[in-house]
Amino acid sequence: MTLDVQGGSFTVLLGPSGCGKSTLLRTVNALVKPQSGRVTIDGNDVAEADGTQLRRGIGYVIQAVGLFSHMTVGENIAVVPSLLHWDRARTAERVDELLELTGLPPDRYRDRYPRELSGGEQQRVGVARAIAAEPRVLLMDEPFGAVDAILRAGLQDEMLRIVRSLKTTVLFVTHDVDEALRLADRIVVMRQGRVEQYDTPLQILTKPATPFVAQLLGADDALRRLSLMCAGDAAAAGQSTAPETIAADASLRDALNRLLGGVTRLSVVRDGAPIGTLGLEEIRKALQ
Amino acid sequence: MSYLMKHLPHIGGLTLQHLALVGTGLAIALLIAVPLGVFTARTPRYGPPVFGLAGVVYTIPSLALLAVAVKYLGLGFWPVVLVLAAYAQFILIRNIAAAIAGVPAAQIDAAKGLGLSGWQRFTRVEIPLAAPALLGALRLTTIALIAIATLGGYVGAGGLGSEIFFGLQRQYIEETLAGSIPAAVLAILADAFFRTLERAALRKSG
Amino acid sequence: MTWDDLLLHARAYVALASAALALGMLAGIPLGAASSHVRALRTPVLTLVNIGRVVPSLAMLTFMVPLFGLGFRPALAALALLAIPPIAINADLAFRGVPAAALDAAAGMGMTRTQRFARVEWPLAFPLLFTGVRTAATEVIASAVLAAFIGAGGLGEYVTTGLQADQPKWLWTGVAAIAVIALAVEFALAFTQRRLEKGR
Numbered sequence: 001m002t003l004d005v006q007g008g009s010f011t012v013l014l015g016p017s018g019c020g021k022s023t024l025l026r027t028v029n030a031l032v033k034p035q036s037g038r039v040t041i042d043g044n045d046v047a048e049a050d051g052t053q054l055r056r057g058i059g060y061v062i063q064a065v066g067l068f069s070h071m072t073v074g075e076n077i078a079v080v081p082s083l084l085h086w087d088r089a090r091t092a093e094r095v096d097e098l099l100e101l102t103g104l105p106p107d108r109y110r111d112r113y114p115r116e117l118s119g120g121e122q123q124r125v126g127v128a129r130a131i132a133a134e135p136r137v138l139l140m141d142e143p144f145g146a147v148d149a150i151l152r153a154g155l156q157d158e159m160l161r162i163v164r165s166l167k168t169t170v171l172f173v174t175h176d177v178d179e180a181l182r183l184a185d186r187i188v189v190m191r192q193g194r195v196e197q198y199d200t201p202l203q204i205l206t207k208p209a210t211p212f213v214a215q216l217l218g219a220d221d222a223l224r225r226l227s228l229m230c231a232g233d234a235a236a237a238g239q240s241t242a243p244e245t246i247a248a249d250a251s252l253r254d255a256l257n258r259l260l261g262g263v264t265r266l267s268v269v270r271d272g273a274p275i276g277t278l279g280l281e282e283i284r285k286a287l288q
Numbered sequence: 289m290s291y292l293m294k295h296l297p298h299i300g301g302l303t304l305q306h307l308a309l310v311g312t313g314l315a316i317a318l319l320i321a322v323p324l325g326v327f328t329a330r331t332p333r334y335g336p337p338v339f340g341l342a343g344v345v346y347t348i349p350s351l352a353l354l355a356v357a358v359k360y361l362g363l364g365f366w367p368v369v370l371v372l373a374a375y376a377q378f379i380l381i382r383n384i385a386a387a388i389a390g391v392p393a394a395q396i397d398a399a400k401g402l403g404l405s406g407w408q409r410f411t412r413v414e415i416p417l418a419a420p421a422l423l424g425a426l427r428l429t430t431i432a433l434i435a436i437a438t439l440g441g442y443v444g445a446g447g448l449g450s451e452i453f454f455g456l457q458r459q460y461i462e463e464t465l466a467g468s469i470p471a472a473v474l475a476i477l478a479d480a481f482f483r484t485l486e487r488a489a490l491r492k493s494g
Numbered sequence: 495m496t497w498d499d500l501l502l503h504a505r506a507y508v509a510l511a512s513a514a515l516a517l518g519m520l521a522g523i524p525l526g527a528a529s530s531h532v533r534a535l536r537t538p539v540l541t542l543v544n545i546g547r548v549v550p551s552l553a554m555l556t557f558m559v560p561l562f563g564l565g566f567r568p569a570l571a572a573l574a575l576l577a578i579p580p581i582a583i584n585a586d587l588a589f590r591g592v593p594a595a596a597l598d599a600a601a602g603m604g605m606t607r608t609q610r611f612a613r614v615e616w617p618l619a620f621p622l623l624f625t626g627v628r629t630a631a632t633e634v635i636a637s638a639v640l641a642a643f644i645g646a647g648g649l650g651e652y653v654t655t656g657l658q659a660d661q662p663k664w665l666w667t668g669v670a671a672i673a674v675i676a677l678a679v680e681f682a683l684a685f686t687q688r689r690l691e692k693g694r
Binding site: 029031051052053054055056057058060062064065066067068069070079080083126129130139 | 593594595596597598599601602604605606609613614617618
């Protein structure tokens with residue numbers, strides 16, 4: 001297989017458990033040595049780099065979090081900076097900055113021990129620890145797999161916001177299709193150690209390369225596709241007399257909800273100005 | 289070893305004496321420790337004082353305890369049995385309490401729901417479920433008592449220890465080993481015996 | 495019987511017990527670390543160690559006499575052998591109890607093998623490992639009394655002399671000194687352990 005991941009992009013490795021996505025992730029920080037083939041970062045083969053030096057520049061977040069229970073939250077976050085011999089003042093400043101960034105007030109959380117934290121808080125600390133030394137690459141192996149479904153969406157949003165601000169290249173492993181669609185710039189669909197498809201979420205949904213991808217993504221699940229398209233693109237041109245309006249950047253899924261709720265036609269509005277109308281016919285067309 | 293082989297019948301008799309010391313000590317110990325262990329399992333707030341007292345006795349080296357018993361009760365069988373029983377309390381009470389407290393509450397609840405009386409719950413549910421841990425307590429205690437009973441030879445209670453101390457007094461190591469090797473073998477066999485029982489009980493109680 | 499004499503015997507007793515405990519740690523901790531890290535070693539090490547745990551201390555002391563004669567050296571060897579099993583067994587449990595996720599995270603963060611051991615494995619294993627040292631200490635202190643029987647002196651001599659010569663004063667002095675030392679060590683170790691467990 002060959003994968004070329006853009007610097008600064010968010011790439012999700014998606015597939016059923018045991019398909020080799022975690023192993024692939026662990027070849028990137030050389031925790032696993034590939035039997036054949038190469039992994040390069042900025043053109044440098046990771047197999048040739050010193051493993052420990054390499055890993056200090058790559059963030060790593062795992063499902064079980066793996067916080068060190070004998071260290072406080074602050075000490076956990078400071079691990080890589082201390083391995084890199086940052087001075088104490090800079091490390092302390094960075095720890096507080098990261099706690100702030102991950103929504104954990106430093107004064108309340110810095111000196112607590114991991115066991116005093118909820119699962120969601122622990123994983124926030126896990127993310128903060130991984131990005132402490134501003135790694136160019138961040139590897140995340142099902143980081144929210146053990147978190148309550150209700151909290152997961154919030155954590156995902158927060159994590160997206162944080163990594164976007166860092167401009168870090170993210171490789172993210174999950175078996176959760178919705179999570180992949182939500183987070184990814186590009187998705188790698190894997191099966192039994194092979195890449196089935198590597199593309200943007202929309203392309204993968206609308207043009208699955210193999211029957212396996214189609215089945216995994218539930219591509220015939222129209223609702224999921226509708227949630228990725230916006231009302232403005234599907235609207236039929238022309239003046240509308242319909243009193244109900246919908247924003248052009250709203251998803252077709254929202255539009256469908258309203259149309260099924262008793263409204264027969266919607267006016268599509270962009271910046272306050274009507275640009276067309278939308279009914280069930282247009283939505284059906286959009287799906288074809 | 290040749291000394292041991294020549295005196296096998298004698299050593300056999302001492303081994304039986306040794307077992308009598310341990311068996312009697314253990315039996316008396318159980319009479320006290322079982323009610324106390326069950327009691328502390330049921331009312332955990334009495335645990336610390338009971339464990340604490342038994343722990344102090346356990347921490348004092350056994351020879352010291354034995355010397356005091358002999359000084360005031362005289363030489364022979366019973367002072368040693370008394371010390372064995374006192375020494376066993378800590379291991380027994382603590383482990384019996386842990387074993388009984390470790391029985392899943394759901395199963396006791398289910399037994400209540402099925403209409404079992406308190407005594408029936410104890411004998412039909414709690415004891416069988418706690419059996420592996422209870423046997424573990426018996427194993428640890430028996431091994432400790434076999435070791436302490438060797439000191440009985442020093443204060444005229446017989447057992448394999450008498451061979452050890454005769455040998456030491458006469459500086460005749462062959463004779464000493466004729467007591468200490470069987471004592472070690474006895475302990476190893478007791479360990480294996482109880483481990484087998486534990487495995488069987490574990491299979492039964494899941 | 496004088497104070498100086500008592501102090502001399504107490505010092506010999508404490509020296510014997512602490513030297514044996516130190517040797518027991520020196521051998522027991524690496525043994526437990528090895529058996530927890532190397533699968534093939536586990537069964538043989540634990541079987542051997544379990545036999546060592548079961549052998550009565552007086553028997554262990556006498557086993558050393560053919561090898562080392564009478565005196566301090568056989569007593570030290572026997573007590574060290576008695577200290578190893580609880581330490582090795584707890585070290586094995588302690589190292590195996592270190593969460594795999596913590597080790598994975600440590601490796602993923604770029605710690606070297608030595609750093610992983612010193613900063614993650616050892617501190618996480620330490621409280622349980624300490625429990626083994628505490629058990630071993632109780633056992634060594636009790637067995638060190640018996641060392642007097644193979645000519646290693648110490649406080650056990652007060653007890654034996656007191657009994658044999660029917661000297662209640664000697665007997666009680668010995669018993670009291672032994673009990674005080676045993677209880678003091680036990681309380682100190684229990685206190686330390688509670689402090690260790692509180693930290694995590």
